[in-house]
Amino acid sequence: MRTHKGLLALGAAALLLAGCGSGQIGDTGGQTDPNNKNLALITGQRGEPFYVSLECAAQQEAAAQGYQLNAQAPEKFEQAEQSQILGGIVSSKPGAVIIAPTDDKALAAPLQQAKGNGIQVVEVDTALEDRSIAVTSLSSDNYAGGQLAAQTLVQLLGEKGGSVLALNTKAGTSTTDERAKGFEDEIRKHPNLKLLPTQYTENEPATAAQIVSSTLAANPDLVGVFGTNLNTGEGAGTALSNAGKSGQVQLVGFDASPKQVDDLRNGRVQALIAQDPAKIGKEGVARAISAIKGQPVERETKTEMISITRDNMDQQSQYFYKSQC
Template identity: 30%
Template sequence: MNIRTATVSAAIAALTFAAAQSTGLPKLAVKPTYRVCFNQSEMDNPWRLAQTKSMQDEAKRLGWQLVFTNANGSAAKQASDVRSCIAQRVDAIFLTPREEKPLTPVVLEAKRAGIPMFIIDRNVDETVAKPGRDFVAFIGSDFYAEGQRAAEWLVKTTKGKAKVIELLGSTGSSPAIAREKGFHDYIAKHPGIEVLVSQTGNFTRDEGRKVMEALIQAHPDATAVYAHNDEMALGAITALEAAGRKPGKDITLVSIDGQKSALEAIIAGKLGATVECNPRFGVKAFQTLRDYAAGKKIAPKLINDDRFFDISNAKASLNSAF
């Protein structure tokens, strides 16, 4: 290759890279340390506690300053928290949106302010704010696939015949939306699986218990429960036992998250299975930020690999669960 050809090739490569990166996203300088915000949605369950600890531990390991906020279950407060981070001119923002639509405007505000944003765990409304264009990337699990995996297990375990009570996650949140759709799309091919009722338990154990207390009275013929997270499933188990039902024997339960207490319920024979939704984001989130600052091409969606737990592996996996 002569010098002219090499020069032209280099120019083409540079233009190609520039085109790939010409998303209008804010720049991020390479620095030894960063000051970043982590806007958490709430801290009322083991999954959120594990996620927050993962982010804090990795920031400490790297020597970064982590500005942490807790929205306490309020989308309005979380939007205000993000705006506070923008006003503080942090280097970057990690946001785990409580709900899709209320948090979408602040994503665009961060972009206009020149602050790169990374969406982790839950998503925002992608019809308005797109990964790779308005924020750097979505990092998290495939919620739709989680719903499908739960449905697949239930169909197999019940031999395609079940009357299901569905405990929905927080209304308007991306996991609740996708976990519901994934489950329903799968069982649509199995007419013997009937969803009797779907009602939100807001991803909490106490609300899951209260909702199940009412629903099992209204639907005593239910033979299965699909809960969008383990906390609601564990609350449902308490309610079912109080109503004289025998979870794991006369009613089958499947849920999502993979927390330690759920694996213990599987070992005890009360919960049938749980699809993991890994909360340990710290290493992956901060490495993605460093790669972005270094000019590496970042995929708009970075999907976690999640495990599946049932009686075959729950005991062996207990120590690695959160």
């Protein structure tokens, strides 16, 4: 994984899927036609490299299994447009809808309606608060990813102390909230590091850049920043570069988009915590097909994370995200 042995042990699992919690098998109920060969995929945002990578793998798996996959996504990671897309898909009545819910509460009612119409619901990346709707959920272990980000930052800093900032996206987003929580809990174990209050960027790179710039001015001892997703990491990298602080303030980003990988290579970012969206997409389709056929599926599965640095990035290139299939 990386040259630091402590992180090597944490990241070496190569994103193997493993059931978590009680290992409860999901109830595949509903009046689904077992011969329905149509699937729908609704990701969280069109063109976002994580979701592009997930969709590419899902399309490939669906074709290999003889199924049609209708993939759609909202322009932004917002509930209203995704709900509208979902309404149109429900009316076409696929055998299953594979979805990354953009709101863990507001999407419950339309997805419950889909379930009532005999459509199996498979959650990928994000999940509803109501666990009774989806037959199965697949996502990265985001809390562990936040912990790994903190451990990576500590390794990069060595004995150096100072202030550390986490940048979250929108309050109430299950994935980034878990990443921030894991990061905060891990950083608190290190008394030489002062954890600043987590800031919210509304998922806008420009807002992330503004926050980092003001934090640098108010805290000249800032030594580390964690961006919980692509946009926060890219915005933070811009601010640090503009301030001439790239490499002086260690930046750990989340996800491995083409832009983030370029930033890692040129030194604007010091580490990335990568997920495996292709694994999630492929397995999401496989479980959707199993649910349509009335076969049992694991209710919840988490995938592990990979810590990528400039030292090991060429060896970990299989985890770089795609901008197109």
